[in-house]
Amino acid sequence: MRSRTLLIMAAVSVVALGGTVTLFNDRDDPPQQGALPAAAVDHRLQSAPATELAGVSWRDFHGVQLPYSATDGPRTIDHDRVWGFTQTPLGALLAAVHLTVRSDPRWGQRVAEPTITQQFVGPDVAGLMASVNGYRPRAGSEAQRAYVVLEGFRWQGFTPDVASLDLVSAGPGDSDRTVRAATRVQLQWRNGDWRVVAPLAGTWTSAAAPVDSLDGYTRFPAGGRP
Incomplete structure (x- = not known):
């Protein structure tokens, strides 16, 4: 799988004030590289919170269509x-x-x-920054663009x-074949924002896994396409 198809990656554990806290049961996880920690479930946990997408619009960001909501951000x-x-399921998704x-x-x-x-937390922020500081675009290349579609x-x-x-997310693989990756994102509400x-x-690759279909996922309207 080409790296450009894995634009959106995911964290494995949530890091709270005072230490690392694992929150969610992984019974429905996509296959990943290595085992995830056992889970202690928060009593307020909603496994499938209502997430209304009807009012979401899509705009281009360097080649990838991103969702926007007038009410949730x-x-x-x-x-x-x-x-x-917003401190809502849709706000967290966005x-x-x-x-x-x-x-x-x-x-x-x-x-x-x-x-x-400013908008990431946890002990591995420095490692993620190191990947940014070490990135070198190819000489003479055009402005960087994404070749990814958000599907669900x-x-x-x-x-x-x-x-x-x-x-x-989906993108072009070898021999013009479309490939998909499911990636885990975890968030905390801090100082009035997610x-x-x-x-x-500091690397996203351990949290991504290939998927063959969108069965079991909520599809984005028009698959995130314009």
């Missing part, structure tokens, strides 16, 4: 930076998509660095303070 858009998501996409080093340090340092999502769990979901938990060891 992002409320603030400053060039390629965004913030301001934050997961926008912040993980904007942490990709191909957009440059002007976007990725402040996104990671599946909740692992939601509370007003933490959220966990899998996102499915923050994404940085992936273990």
Whole structure:
């Protein structure tokens, strides 16, 4: 699978104040590289919270269509930076998509660095920043663009303070074959907004797995296509 198809990646555990806290049962996880920790479930956990997508619109961000909601966020858009998501399932979903996409080093340090340092949490933020600082685009290449379509999502769990979901993205693989990846994103509500938990060891690859279909996932309207 080409790396460009794995634009959206995922964290494995949620890191809370005072230490690492694993929140969600992994009985429905996609296959991953290595076992995930056992889960202690928050009593407020919703495994399938209502997530209304009817009012969501889609806009281009360097080649990938991203969802926006007038009610749930992002409320603030400053060039390629965004913030301001509601403390709701839809707000968490939108934050997961926008912040993980904007942490990709191909957009440059002007976007990725402040996104990671200000909107990611956990002990592996420094490792994620190292991947951004070490990224070198190919000489003479055109402006970086994504070749990814967001196709759907599946909740692992939601509370007003933490959220966990899998996102499915699709892109071109070898021999013009479409390939899909399910990736885990986990978030915390801190200081009035959602923050994404940085992936273990500062790399997203251990949280992504190939998927063959969207069975069991909620499809985005028009598959995230314009």
